[in-house]
Amino acid sequence: MHLLFVLPLVLEVQSISMSHNSTYDCTCHLVLKIANCTSSNFTHLPAALPPFTEQLDLSLNYLSAIRPRAFHSTRRLRVLLLNDNVIGALADGAFSLLEGLLRLDLSRNRISFLSEGFSQGLSSLRDLSLAENRLSSLDSSCFVHFDALQRLNLSHNAIETIKMRAFGSMSTLRQLQLNSNNLTFLKNGIFSMLRNLEVLNLHHNQIHYLDVGVLSPLTSLALLDLTNNNLSTIQFKTFLSLNTYSTHIMLQGNPWNCDCDLQRVFRKLCNVKRLFLDDYDNLTCMNLDESHRNYTMKEEFCIAEMVTVLVITITVVITVVAAIVMAEKKRKKKNREKHWTEVGEASCASQD
Ligand SMILES: *[C@@H]1O[C@H](CO)[C@@H](O)[C@H](O)[C@H]1NC(C)=O
Ligand SMILES: *[C@@H]1O[C@H](CO)[C@@H](O)[C@H](O)[C@H]1NC(C)=O
Ligand SMILES: *[C@@H]1O[C@H](CO)[C@@H](O)[C@H](O)[C@H]1NC(C)=O
Ligand SMILES: *[C@@H]1O[C@H](CO)[C@@H](O)[C@H](O)[C@H]1NC(C)=O
Ligand SMILES: *[C@@H]1O[C@H](CO)[C@@H](O)[C@H](O)[C@H]1NC(C)=O
Ligand SMILES: *[C@@H]1O[C@H](CO)[C@@H](O)[C@H](O)[C@H]1NC(C)=O
Ligand SMILES: *[C@@H]1O[C@H](CO)[C@@H](O)[C@H](O)[C@H]1NC(C)=O
Ligand SMILES: *[C@@H]1O[C@H](CO)[C@@H](O)[C@H](O)[C@H]1NC(C)=O
Numbered sequence: 001m002h003l004l005f006v007l008p009l010v011l012e013v014q015s016i017s018m019s020h021n022s023t024y025d026c027t028c029h030l031v032l033k034i035a036n037c038t039s040s041n042f043t044h045l046p047a048a049l050p051p052f053t054e055q056l057d058l059s060l061n062y063l064s065a066i067r068p069r070a071f072h073s074t075r076r077l078r079v080l081l082l083n084d085n086v087i088g089a090l091a092d093g094a095f096s097l098l099e100g101l102l103r104l105d106l107s108r109n110r111i112s113f114l115s116e117g118f119s120q121g122l123s124s125l126r127d128l129s130l131a132e133n134r135l136s137s138l139d140s141s142c143f144v145h146f147d148a149l150q151r152l153n154l155s156h157n158a159i160e161t162i163k164m165r166a167f168g169s170m171s172t173l174r175q176l177q178l179n180s181n182n183l184t185f186l187k188n189g190i191f192s193m194l195r196n197l198e199v200l201n202l203h204h205n206q207i208h209y210l211d212v213g214v215l216s217p218l219t220s221l222a223l224l225d226l227t228n229n230n231l232s233t234i235q236f237k238t239f240l241s242l243n244t245y246s247t248h249i250m251l252q253g254n255p256w257n258c259d260c261d262l263q264r265v266f267r268k269l270c271n272v273k274r275l276f277l278d279d280y281d282n283l284t285c286m287n288l289d290e291s292h293r294n295y296t297m298k299e300e301f302c303i304a305e306m307v308t309v310l311v312i313t314i315t316v317v318i319t320v321v322a323a324i325v326m327a328e329k330k331r332k333k334k335n336r337e338k339h340w341t342e343v344g345e346a347s348c349a350s351q352d
Helices: 236-240 260-270 303-351
Strands: 009-013 024-029 034-036 055-057 079-081 103-105 127-129 151-153 175-177 199-201 223-225 247-250 275-277
Parallel strands (some): 034 055, 199 223
Antiparallel strands (some): 009 024, 024 034
């Protein structure tokens, strides 16, 4: 019962290239195959780690770069935590030997660019976090070697551009966090291939426009979070094209330009059985003056239109009625004249 077998063996690992002065500690659980080097002031990867290590925790250090094949001595890694370092440079093939790696955490670093070689060799990876880095663009090749990725966290970067087919090879992806970035519009084709995606998180961007077909490849989508963006209007077809069994859509925190047209779009969306506008009651209008700011999409914005329609209808009816009355009057008058002549003729005839 006692975990006596799991004696933590403290390995003193001498850094090769760093200040020869200091020593660095990793706690290695040989049975659990864990090497825990968290918070140890590493500026370079520790050189001597047990080769059978499956979980390597290098979080909260000062690593600034990962060289090619950096993990050649620990090829059996399944979990690699590199979060909270200062990594700015990832060499091509940095992780290329880690064919069994399932989880890679690179969050809270300084990564601003992903090359094609980044994903090289990571064909088993299921879980990747690149959250809280400095990415501004996703190229079409940066994720090409991922064959099994299910969760990708790209939140809290500065992503403005997603190139066509950036997620092209990721038909296994189920959750994509793109929240808290700098996206302004979503182009057709950026999500093609994501047919197993269930969660798409896009909150806290500056999205003001979605191409009509951009969501149509997402046939498994269950949750679409577009809260806190810059949407003032939407098109019915954009969401109608979500060909799913059931999708929850979140839209609050956008500067909605409430008018009759938009209200009609929302009413139609509410009637689509497979779409659920969870926060419909909370959609507030930005186009109205201060005192009406808290109006929601539920208010009646079609009154003006209804009044206009009513006025037009009444006008038309009056005109038509007037026309009929006039025509009737004219006909009667004509008839009377005709009658006179007819009668005249008749009397003439009878007189004959
Ligand atoms: C390590 O560096 C410190 C100063 O940073 C110094 O005082 C100490 O003597 C050095 N130790 C060794 C073993 O070189
Ligand atoms: C490493 O140790 C820290 C505490 O010292 C712990 O919080 C963390 O979960 C450990 N990492 C792994 C992979 O077990
Ligand atoms: C890391 O460095 C800080 C300050 O330089 C020091 O206080 C801390 O003890 C070091 N931690 C280890 C594990 O060496
Ligand atoms: C994504 O990363 C952010 C920032 O580190 C974190 O707060 C969030 O929980 C992560 N989301 C998921 C689904 O892992
Ligand atoms: C990204 O958006 C944040 C606010 O969401 C803003 O502070 C930052 O300046 C933007 N960065 C770029 C490069 O536009
Ligand atoms: C929001 O979108 C409008 C265009 O619809 C643009 O003029 C404005 O600058 C955007 N605001 C932000 C904060 O991105
Ligand atoms: C709508 O807003 C209210 C108050 O701000 C909040 O309590 C509620 O959870 C929101 N509803 C949804 C579906 O987000
Ligand atoms: C919303 O607006 C109405 C009228 O303009 C006002 O009476 C009410 O207090 C407002 N509510 C909030 C929560 O601001």
